[in-house]
Amino acid sequence: MKNFALIGAAGYIAPRHMKAIKESGNDLVCALDKNDSVGILDSYFPMASFFTEFERFDRFVDKWHRDGNKRIEYMSITTPNYLHDSHIRFALKSGAHAICEKPLVLNPHNIDQLKIIEKETGNSVYNILQLRLHDSIIALKEKTAKELEANPNKIYNIDLTYLTSRGKWYFVSWKGNESKSGGIASNIGVHFFDMLSWIFGPIEENIVHLKQHDVNAGFIKLRNANVRWFLSINYDYIPREVQLIGKRTYRNITVDGEEFEFSDGFTDLHTKSYENILQGNGFSLDEARNSINIVSEIRNLTPVGLVGEYHPFCKKVLI
Structure with a gap:
């Protein structure tokens, strides 16, 4: 079982990612969205920690792996398109692989920069191209x-x-x-x-x-x-x-x-x-x-x- 975090939990496409995490036999540890209409979490991961402020989510992700040598291996990103690049960077620098909805980014030069961060962190970016x-x-x-x-x-x-x-x-x-x-x-x-x-x-x-x-x-x-x-x-x-x-x-x-x-x-x-x-x-x-x-x-x-x-x-x- 792998541990996941989710950024963009209140979005339209987020439930498909929750379902995929569940059906692939994994656990959602925490989720973030500035909107709090996320009752859908009860259908998949009612015990997931939820945050509406990025700073508190960031602190939780940072502290969580220090407690009992745990690790968030994957971070799923279902936020508005223009935020994908920033949230992928956060995932990689937090020690997680990033799974991101399409469009992955808005411009080709964003891909070039993400490849550099992949190399620096040793983590990978995956695009949902279903x-x-x-x-x-x-x-x-x-x-x-x-x-x-x-x-x-x-x-x-x-x-x-x-x-x-x-x-x-x-x-x-x-x-x-x-x-x-x-x-x-x-x-x-x-x-x-x-x-x-x-x-x-x-x-x-x-x-x-x-x-x-x-x-x-x-x-x-x-x-x-x-x-x-x-x-x-x-x-x-x-x-x-x-x-x-x-x-x-x-x-x-x-x-x-x-x-x-x-x-x-x-x-x-x-x-x-x-x-x-x-x-x-x-x-x-x-x-x-x-x-x-x-x-x-x-x-x-x-x-x-x-x-x-x-x-x-x-x-x-x-x-």
Whole structure:
């Protein structure tokens, strides 16, 4: 049994980490969040010490390992995106490995600095990239690898469409602040960009067609794929037929015109991620780099409008 700490216990994604810690047979020693709506702890670790002030949490972590030669081996980080870098540094310097939600950091240079601290401390950083553990996505990667072995120059044509409706609260929260979330592409798209670059190779070209507070769209050329992408939190852009059946999320990926289906199979991916990490097979800083490069570039590019290979849903925005 390994001992864990959790930073960001009141967040949306935190319960998945609590469940993963529990199901992988480990213990949560302590948790931190400035908000105290953390009753979910009772479902997993009611005896975990909880703090709303970082200073008290820091003191507890520092003192705890001095009592009986105990140790917090892993620190899970589920805080707002812009805090990930700082909290990873704290974990490493506290003698723990860091397990961090995506996006790992907002900019590639943050990865370079974290690699230095890994070397200084001897501890490691692991990113939750759970789509890489999805059975359907693994099957797609294996199929693609075989095709590329036979034809290394093959270029796939891909459309990525992801709409996940968010209410007015989104723009009041840190998620609506680009300096804190990284913007739409970082906040809801980074795991798709990671998955695509994992399968089809690193980025070679990056173009943004639309960049608004509730929608980003563009084109990326990977080594073996041309990708038109559209990401939005605006319910109005969801296809009418999907709205009529009461759904507020629409996810679609087509590869050479064929729809790639991976709607199911998400239930236990965080637990699988933790099991892999505990077995020494987690996704490292370098493996997060491709997706961080992509979303960082998107944030800094000027949109060119509807020219070139733009996603068909872009016309919904400009009608």
